[in-house]
Amino acid sequence: MTPYRHTVQYYETDKMGITHHSNYIRFMEEARIDFLRRIGWPFDEMEQQGVISPVVDVSCAYKKTTTFADEIEITVRVAEVTKVRFAMEYTMTVRDTVVCTAKSSHCFTSAGGRPVSIEKQCPGFYAALREQCC
Amino acid sequence: MTPYRHTVQYYETDKMGITHHSNYIRFMEEARIDFLRRIGWPFDEMEQQGVISPVVDVSCAYKKTTTFADEIEITVRVAEVTKVRFAMEYTMTVRDTVVCTAKSSHCFTSAGGRPVSIEKQCPGFYAALREQCC
Amino acid sequence: MTPYRHTVQYYETDKMGITHHSNYIRFMEEARIDFLRRIGWPFDEMEQQGVISPVVDVSCAYKKTTTFADEIEITVRVAEVTKVRFAMEYTMTVRDTVVCTAKSSHCFTSAGGRPVSIEKQCPGFYAALREQCC
Amino acid sequence: MTPYRHTVQYYETDKMGITHHSNYIRFMEEARIDFLRRIGWPFDEMEQQGVISPVVDVSCAYKKTTTFADEIEITVRVAEVTKVRFAMEYTMTVRDTVVCTAKSSHCFTSAGGRPVSIEKQCPGFYAALREQCC
Numbered sequence: 001m002t003p004y005r006h007t008v009q010y011y012e013t014d015k016m017g018i019t020h021h022s023n024y025i026r027f028m029e030e031a032r033i034d035f036l037r038r039i040g041w042p043f044d045e046m047e048q049q050g051v052i053s054p055v056v057d058v059s060c061a062y063k064k065t066t067t068f069a070d071e072i073e074i075t076v077r078v079a080e081v082t083k084v085r086f087a088m089e090y091t092m093t094v095r096d097t098v099v100c101t102a103k104s105s106h107c108f109t110s111a112g113g114r115p116v117s118i119e120k121q122c123p124g125f126y127a128a129l130r131e132q133c134c
Numbered sequence: 135m136t137p138y139r140h141t142v143q144y145y146e147t148d149k150m151g152i153t154h155h156s157n158y159i160r161f162m163e164e165a166r167i168d169f170l171r172r173i174g175w176p177f178d179e180m181e182q183q184g185v186i187s188p189v190v191d192v193s194c195a196y197k198k199t200t201t202f203a204d205e206i207e208i209t210v211r212v213a214e215v216t217k218v219r220f221a222m223e224y225t226m227t228v229r230d231t232v233v234c235t236a237k238s239s240h241c242f243t244s245a246g247g248r249p250v251s252i253e254k255q256c257p258g259f260y261a262a263l264r265e266q267c268c
Numbered sequence: 269m270t271p272y273r274h275t276v277q278y279y280e281t282d283k284m285g286i287t288h289h290s291n292y293i294r295f296m297e298e299a300r301i302d303f304l305r306r307i308g309w310p311f312d313e314m315e316q317q318g319v320i321s322p323v324v325d326v327s328c329a330y331k332k333t334t335t336f337a338d339e340i341e342i343t344v345r346v347a348e349v350t351k352v353r354f355a356m357e358y359t360m361t362v363r364d365t366v367v368c369t370a371k372s373s374h375c376f377t378s379a380g381g382r383p384v385s386i387e388k389q390c391p392g393f394y395a396a397l398r399e400q401c402c
Numbered sequence: 403m404t405p406y407r408h409t410v411q412y413y414e415t416d417k418m419g420i421t422h423h424s425n426y427i428r429f430m431e432e433a434r435i436d437f438l439r440r441i442g443w444p445f446d447e448m449e450q451q452g453v454i455s456p457v458v459d460v461s462c463a464y465k466k467t468t469t470f471a472d473e474i475e476i477t478v479r480v481a482e483v484t485k486v487r488f489a490m491e492y493t494m495t496v497r498d499t500v501v502c503t504a505k506s507s508h509c510f511t512s513a514g515g516r517p518v519s520i521e522k523q524c525p526g527f528y529a530a531l532r533e534q535c536c
Contacts, residue, residue, distance in 0.1 A: 010301060010311065011154050011294045015147035015202060015449075021457040022145055022431070025424040026279045033278060043278065044337050047417075055423045059461035065515070068149060069312050113467070144435060144445065145428045149315075155323045156297070159290040160413045167412060177412065178471050181283075189289045193327035199381070203446050247333070279424055281417035283470060288413050336417060 001038060003073035003093075004031040010068050018065040024100050025058055028090050031074035032104065035088075039132060041125050047111075051121055056085065056105040064099040072099065078132040079103065083119040086129050135172060137207035137227075138165040144202050152199040158234050159192055162224050165208035166238065169222075173266060175259050181245075185255055190219065190239040198233040206233065212266040213237065217253040220263055269306060271341035271361075272299040278336050286333040292368050293326055296358050299342035300372065303356075307400060309393050315379075319389055324353065324373040332367040340367065346401040347371065351387040354397055403440060405475035405495075406433040412470050420467040426502050427460055430492050433476035434506065437490075441534060443527050449513075453523055458487065458507040466501040474501065480535040481505065485521040488531055 006027045014020040033043045046053065066072060073093050080087040085107050092100040108118045119126045140161045148154040167177045180187065200206060207227050214221040219241050226234040242252045253260045274295045282288040301311045314321065334340060341361050348355040353375050360368040376386045387394045408429045416422040435445045448455065468474060475495050482489040487509050494502040510520045521528045 009294065009298055011148060011156055011297060013149035014145060015149065015151045016454055016456070017149045018456075020145050021460065022424055022427040025427055026277065029279060029424070030277055042337070052418055054418070054420075054467070055464055057461065057463040058423065059459065061459040062457055065456070069310070143428065143432055145431060150320055150322070152322075155326065156290055156293040159293055160411065163290070163413060164411055176471070186284055188284070188286075188333070189330055191327065191329040192289065193325065195325040196323055199322070203444070279416060279422050282412060283415035283417065283419045285417045290413055 001035070001076075003075045004034045006030055006072045006074065008066055008068055008070045008072065013068050016065075018067050019070070021060070021062055024060050024062070024092070024102065027072060027074060027092065028058065028060075028088075028102050028104055031076050031090060032088055035076040039128050041122075041128060046122070046125070049122075050111045051108055051116065052111060053106045053108055056107050058102065058104045060100060060102040062100055064094070064097060066094055066099050070094050077134055078129055079134075080105075081118075081126070081129045081133045083117045083126070084108070084115065086118070135169070135210075137209045138168045140164055140206045140208065142200055142202055142204045142206065147202050150199075152201050153204070155194070155196055158194050158196070158226070158236065161206060161208060161226065162192065162194075162222075162236050162238055165210050165224060166222055169210040173262050175256075175262060180256070180259070183256075184245045185242055185250065186245060187240050187242055190241050192236065192238045194234060194236040196234055198228070198231060200228055200233050204228050211268055212263055213268075214239075215252075215260070215263045215267045217251045217260070218242070218249060220252070269303070269344075271343045272302045274298055274340045274342065276334055276336055276338045276340065281336050284333075286335050287338070289328070289330055292328050292330070292360070292370065295340060295342060295360065296326065296328075296356075296370050296372055299344050299358060300356055303344040307396050309390075309396060314390070314393070317390075318379045319376055319384065320379060321374050321376055324375050326370065326372045328368060328370040330368055332362070332365060334362055334367050338362050346397055348373075349386075349394070349397045349401045351385045351394070352376070352383065354386070403437070403478075405477045406436045408432055408474045408476065410468055410470055410472045410474065415470050418467075420469050421472070423462070423464055426462050426464070426494070426504065429474060429476060429494065430460065430462075430490075430504050430506055433478050433492060434490055437478040441530050443524075443530060448524070448527070451524075452513045453510055453518065454513060455508045455510055458509050460504065460506045462502060462504040464502055466496070466499060468496055468501050472496050480531055482507075483520075483528070483531045483535045485519045485528070486510070486517065488520070 079089045090102040213223045224236040355373045358370040481491045492504040
């Protein structure tokens with residue numbers, strides 16, 4: 001799968017002249033949603049089915065700074081899948097140099113916030129994630 | 135009424151070293167919500183009653199730049215009230231110097247997006263706005 | 269010139285379920301910077317030459333709401349050019365329906381904040397803008 | 403030391419109806435800058451002395467969702483200090499319930515991006531951090 005691309009916007013920089021570190025959490029979300037869409041599970045369709053996928057935790061290690069107009073390539077992989085949780089890993093590069101590595105974990109809940117089993121609620125999604133998991 | 139205060143955060147600056155201009159639209163929202171709360175109409179209670187208040191238009195004139203740690207004082211006034219619309223004006227100052235003047239217009243809709251008459255749907259709110267209108 | 273495209277991100281929505289209105293100011297910046305790059309005047313090169321282009325004012329009229337995953341097409345035109353100022357107009361559409369129209373004005377300053385004549389400081393940029401102006 | 407307070411803004415929510423998870427990284431920054439200011443080391447003064455403090459890594463565990471108008475109390479502690487690095491821990495609560503726990507690590511660099519020893523470059527800051535470290 002080709003990496004997801006995010007071009008750093010002017011409004012994403014800060015007065016240090018670099019991309020503000022909080023934005024990488026947003027780039028992770030962009031890449032994750034794009035990945036899920038590409039394996040056949042667009043986020044908005046899942047929401048329409050009453051299933052939401054809150055973020056349980058994130059971590060982000062900043063290796064190099066980036067700035068306005070940099071094109072960040074984000075490679076995503078499924079790192080772990082259980083019946084109630086999945087984890088993803090992200091590698092972000094600019095011109096083949098790693099600028100950030102990151103992880104996120106996610107559970108599944110009903111629209112009302114009740115935790116649900118991914119395997120039971122969305123067996124197709126569970127299977128697709130497991131197939132991607134390495 | 136005392137002005138609303140917003141202290142500029144680091145993440146609100148950009149690589150010019152100043153507060154990014156898009157954030158003033160957010161400061162307007164903060165001050166407007168605070169104002170409505172103070173005249174007895176908290177935004178979240180109105181939403182719980184199924185009434186939302188979309189922004190119809192905004193304009194913003196940037197007079198002076200601001201930056202990290204500046205304390206912006208925002209004075210709000212109700213500029214216009216009709217049965218289906220109201221407008222607000224904002225004056226933002228830092229240490230008594232005007233840094234930005236702005237306007238916004240708002241209508242009222244049901245949760246489903248249907249326009250509603252403020253006068254009919256929320257007579258108390260309509261009266262409160264008219265009382266504030268100068 | 270083909271329109272600039274911005275796909276609405278999840279983090280750009282708010283609890284009304286729609287794209288938060290402040291983000292359109294950011295979409296304007298994205299489209300403007302893309303436009304200037306395409307007419308040969310990339311923003312970062314101008315900054316490296318010590319010229320910055322602060323926003324003097326913006327206005328935005330919201331016609332229809334947009335939401336997560338919508339692809340917004342933004343057409344930009346140069347509405348006015350003088351020796352010290354230029355203005356741009358933006359039309360944003362989703363699936364050929366206008367969702368927002370907007371304007372912005374800009375001046376030019378040195379890195380230190382002193383206003384400069386676009387015509388004198390950047391004659392090539394001034395000529396390029398005038399050529400685009402309709 | 404009293405906790406830092408952040409009231410969740412409307413523009414910080416997303417279409418799930420909750421505070422978007424990326425914003426907690428920003429709340430951490432707000433609380434950290436406030437803490438450093440209160441122990442006598444305001445961020446902007448350090449920057450004026452040519453010392454910047456990039457974020458090396460962050461992690462965030464989301465325990466409970468929060469939403470518009472919630473007042474988040476953020477308690478900060480210095481978890482580790484070495485000559486070239488320090489780490490901070492954050493506990494965020496709403497009405498005495500923990501909603502998020504987080505960590506961040508930071509190094510120090512010159513304005514040009516060269517790593518510097520905190521102990522050598524800012525002995526007073528180094529001493530103040532060590533005094534707070536538990």
